[in-house]
Amino acid sequence: MVSVGSVARVLVAATARALRGADCADLSHPSTAGRFPGAPEPVRRAAVVRAAGRVALSVDQAAAVDAERVAGWLVDQYPAAGRFPGAVLGSAHGSAAHLAVALGVPWLPAGFEVTAHWNDGAVDRPDRARDHGAALAGRLLRGNDDVHVRQVHCPATRGALAGATVSLAVRWRRVPAAYARFLADRLDPGAPVLLLRDARTWPVGDAGGGHSFQVGCPASGLDPVDFHPDAPALRQVLRCAGGDSGRWDPPQVSVPRAPAENGVESGFEVSLRDWAVRRGHPVRRVLVPRxxxxxxxxxxxxxxxxxxxxxxxxxxxxxxxxxxxxxxxxxxxxxxxxxxxxxxxxxxxxxxxxxxxxxxxxxxxxxxxxxxxxxxxxxxxxxxxxxxxxxxxxxxxxxxxxxxxxxxxxxxxxxxxxxxxxxxxxxxxxxxxxxxxxxxxxxxxxxxxxxx
Incomplete structure (x- = not known):
């Protein structure tokens, strides 16, 4: 259910291995985006889309996502015995994994990424991507009332894949039960919990209901204005991805400065603090501007x-x-x-x-x-x-x-x-x-x- 190439998944795997004294020699899952560098660009794009189709979730599989089971799978990556002098939770960041290893503690993400099929998609139609993603998110949310789904349509980071699949950042709105059990069972008495929050913002369309949508993302290296239909950067990105900037019609923005996709839901922090107070664990927050x-x-x-x-x-x-x-x-x-x-x-x-x-x-x-x-x-x-x-x-x-x-x-x-x-x-x-x-x-x- 968790996207194979997502950074959060790799960071959990790398941190868990380091705490066991093992390296990442077995982490061999590259992104599908660049497996065919020698082919002409149209051929490469088509091959990339076919490869992505083999790992993306179907509509029915996306509806079957169980966020609580995902949380259990994440904590199960860590050694089954022993206690830790703390824990690091929050936004995905490679230095968070290094920090956790220096402390000798686990790192756990505040969300995970899901990639699902978009069979009749188009990289230059973010409006249609939003509609398809909203339908997927609605089915996913029916079985997971404790998450928020942020959809990201970014051809600058995903290329042609943005027209064949949709990317959903599933963020917990409260600490999942599997995390709470893991922390209760494995932390030393009074051990602190660090919460890292990515403080970057991005324009978002949010009509309520647990699904929000953003065009572009901070990780693209571009600014929100670069995703305007008249922006030269967008024209270049869409041309490379096989799209047409003349068809680009992004949905309306309702929140000009919302936390970007790598942020942490405010409810997650509130529930973490509530849990920590009851258990006697101090919570320290690290707010990361960039x-x-x-x-x-x-x-x-x-x-x-x-x-x-x-x-x-x-x-x-x-x-x-x-x-x-x-x-x-x-x-x-x-x-x-x-x-x-x-x-x-x-x-x-x-x-x-x-x-x-x-x-x-x-x-x-x-x-x-x-x-x-x-x-x-x-x-x-x-x-x-x-x-x-x-x-x-x-x-x-x-x-x-x-x-x-x-x-x-x-x-x-x-x-x-x-x-x-x-x-x-x-x-x-x-x-x-x-x-x-x-x-x-x-x-x-x-x-x-x-x-x-």
Whole structure:
């Protein structure tokens, strides 16, 4: 039921493996968006759509989604025995997984992604996508009254798939019972719970009933105005996806600044606090204005953590999207910086952070190819500029770079690259939560990171 290529699914798998002392060598599910880089563009688009059809849910399967069973499946990824000194919940972010591993605690998402068929779809008809998604969401909501469904129609990130499938971000409006049982059974007495919230906003159409709709998304690297019918960026995106900007007629926006698809429902936070008060667990909230702010703060935290354990903290790996491996990072004593995706904005933020940081002796860069063309993606020269910050070692993964940006690389590629790094064991002892929060506050407050 959970989309194979969704970031949240990969992050849970990677965090669970790291807590067991295992890497991500078995995570081999690439996106369907870029499996055919050598074919002419129309042929490639058709092949991509056929491949997506084999993994997307049918209408009946989407109606059968059980959000509570999904929550149970997520917590079952973690080791079956032992207790944890805390937990991290909330928005999907690669540095949240790294933070959880440094703390020695699980990470759990506040929602999950579902991809369903749209048999008569068109990438340039967001109005029809909204109508089809609303019907799907209505059937899904009949069996799940504790979720909100945010539909995202974004040809800039999904390419031709936006005309063949619909993407539904299913967000819990209260802590699911499986999460509550897991936390009650597995947390140490009085252990804190961290809630990470992505604070980005986006224009949304919400007529009520538990389904909302947005055209485009922050992860596209574009602004809401770039999805206007007259925008040059939209014309280029639709042309690459096989669409026509002349037919683009987005639905009306009712909420100009709603939490974007990676946000956390307010009811989820309220119910988490209520549960925590009854159980005697403090809840700490980390509000993230932009993904790169948490990435930079977590990288700084790792550097301090490694140096406090007598390690150099002088080797950096710049990860991207699903290309990450928290266990290999800890095993090699690396500092991780996570880019949400391959947009110029994400890569520029990494450059600015590196420019203002103490130099690293080595910089390894793992650029995840987005799989679809877009004017917002960073070129390979910009990724090479990130690697150039290394004083002695500067490495850009050639496999990820080959065929960039329309190829696709599985998560296990990050494992293959990081296995080549020298061992730096034993790993530092887990960070206490209060020490980690102090480090996040010291590093991120100036950039808008709010820790409460």
């Amino acid at each position: 993904p790169e702010v948490l990435s930079a703060a977590t990288a700084d935290l790792y550097r301090g953590w490694l140096r406090a354990a007598g390690k150099t903290g002088d080797r950096l790996v710049v990860e991207c999207g699903r290309l990450l491996d928290p266990w290999q990072v800890v095993r090699a004593g690396l500092v991780p910086y996570w880019c949400e995706n391959a947009t110029r904005r994400s890569v520029s933020a990494a450059e600015w952070w590196l420019a203002g940081s103490e130099p690293f002796s080595s910089v390894d860069v793992l650029p995840e190819p987005p799989g679809v063309p877009s004017p917002a993606w960073a070129g390979l020269p910009q990724w090479l500029a990130v690697a150039a910050f290394g004083r002695r070692r500067r490495a850009l993964d050639r496999v990820a770079a080959r065929g960039y940006p329309v190829t696709s690389v599985p998560t296990r590629r990050a494992t293959e690259v990081l296995r080549g790094q020298a061992y730096d064991l034993p790993a530092p002892p887990p960070l206490p939560v209060d020490v980690a929060l102090a480090a996040l506050r010291a590093s991120g407050t100036g950039q808008g990171l709010l820790v409460t």
